[in-house]
Amino acid sequence: MNPKLEALFDEPERAYLQTDELNALSQFVSSLPERITLYQRLRNEEVTLMQSVADALQQQFSREPEEKLKRSLQNAILMVRYAAMAMLTDDADIVTKRLETWLPEIITAYETRDIDMALYKLIKTQFAGRFSPTQMALLAPGINAAERLITESGSPAESEEEITSETLVSLF
Amino acid sequence: MISVADLLVDNRLPSNYFASDVYVRGTLELGLLENRRGDRLLALPDALMKSIISGLNQETGQATKYVLRNCGLWWGKNFYARFCEELSDYYQKGVAELSMIEFVKALQECWRTHGWGVLALNTDHQMKGFLVIEIKNSPFTLHPIQASQPSGALETGVLQAFFSQLTGRDLTCVQISCESLGADCNRFVLGLENRLESVESLVQEGQPHSAIMQMLTQ
Numbered sequence: 001m002n003p004k005l006e007a008l009f010d011e012p013e014r015a016y017l018q019t020d021e022l023n024a025l026s027q028f029v030s031s032l033p034e035r036i037t038l039y040q041r042l043r044n045e046e047v048t049l050m051q052s053v054a055d056a057l058q059q060q061f062s063r064e065p066e067e068k069l070k071r072s073l074q075n076a077i078l079m080v081r082y083a084a085m086a087m088l089t090d091d092a093d094i095v096t097k098r099l100e101t102w103l104p105e106i107i108t109a110y111e112t113r114d115i116d117m118a119l120y121k122l123i124k125t126q127f128a129g130r131f132s133p134t135q136m137a138l139l140a141p142g143i144n145a146a147e148r149l150i151t152e153s154g155s156p157a158e159s160e161e162e163i164t165s166e167t168l169v170s171l172f
Numbered sequence: 173m174i175s176v177a178d179l180l181v182d183n184r185l186p187s188n189y190f191a192s193d194v195y196v197r198g199t200l201e202l203g204l205l206e207n208r209r210g211d212r213l214l215a216l217p218d219a220l221m222k223s224i225i226s227g228l229n230q231e232t233g234q235a236t237k238y239v240l241r242n243c244g245l246w247w248g249k250n251f252y253a254r255f256c257e258e259l260s261d262y263y264q265k266g267v268a269e270l271s272m273i274e275f276v277k278a279l280q281e282c283w284r285t286h287g288w289g290v291l292a293l294n295t296d297h298q299m300k301g302f303l304v305i306e307i308k309n310s311p312f313t314l315h316p317i318q319a320s321q322p323s324g325a326l327e328t329g330v331l332q333a334f335f336s337q338l339t340g341r342d343l344t345c346v347q348i349s350c351e352s353l354g355a356d357c358n359r360f361v362l363g364l365e366n367r368l369e370s371v372e373s374l375v376q377e378g379q380p381h382s383a384i385m386q387m388l389t390q
Contacts, residue, residue, distance in 0.1 A: 078185040102188040109273040
């Protein structure tokens with residue numbers, strides 16, 4: 001759950017919750033049915049949604065090796081799952097917290113940044129055609145958090161490139 | 173064409189296994205802090221680290237670093253086995269089938285989540301047969317063992333055992349820079365024993381790590 005909401009439950013010994021704190025809680029709770037509906041759609045339509053993204057991606061990067069596209073797609077599917085969870089719990093930080101030390105370096109090492117950036121554009125346009133603006137607004141914080149992780153990944157250093165292809169055994 | 177259904181055959185996509193908010197948990201009513209597999213974790217007070225070193229210094233004098241290194245070797249050997257077991261359970265494939273970046277990222281995240289600092293692999297000298305591990309914010313080097321000498325004997329042992337098992341070679345590990353001596357991070361150089369013979373004395377002389385690496389790779 002959103003850390004601000006979660007923090008409401010931290011200190012019952014401090015005082016009773018105030019009206020504005022309870023309002024924030026009600027607001028989240030009243031948005032839950034819509035969040036759950038959207039989550040269910042993302043879950044049920046995962047393959048269809050991501051297949052349309054995959055087809056568009058393959059058209060756009062027809063010269064890239066399929067392995068590379070598959071790797072990016074797998075990461076994108078993972079990210080959409082995280083974004084869906086972020087949407088359900090109203091906690092976009094979950095994406096950053098779990099993945100910020102992990103994903104950018106993986107992307108840098110495999111040099112898939114350009115593909116990944118294009119992928120997020122495709123996800124946004126494809127999803128916008130299928131979901132309502134309200135639903136997109138709910139999903140956006142998570143997707144944007146994931147996109148930021150990719151934008152922040154650097155260009156690969158020579159050594160990182162080697163890490164993906166070589167095993168450490170061969171170092172000595 | 174790429175089939176998304178094929179990418180999702182087992183419907184799970186490995187992610188950051190060691191993410192701290194999912195990795196560290198516990199059965200706290202029983203006084204147990206545990207990892208996500210239910211193995212017990214311990215919080216190690218800094219005062220205990222300090223007292224281990226001062227206790228060893230008092231009882232063994234010069235031997236402290238050898239004792240700690242030995243402890244590190246044991247720890248590293250077990251750590252490697254457990255680490256590989258956890259990873260292969262999570263990825264549902266053998267560690268040998270993981271790409272090196274997946275393996276290294278997992279090791280870094282594991283290090284970070286346990287509160288052992290931020291670990292990085294420096295492969296600048298790999299063509300010459302040396303691997304340098306850089307660790308920032310290590311809790312193990314805070315307390316000096318001997319004046320003006322690196323204090324990462326425990327980590328030296330861990331890394332030596334870990335990477336020896338990983339590579340299947342008998343590697344030696346020497347610490348060439350130390351946070352406790354004002355360096356920006358702890359650096360450990362790994363390589364074959366006969367190629368690292370001279371390093372120990374260079375470190376004792378107080379040579380900077382860059383000079384040591386230059387002499388090693390000349």
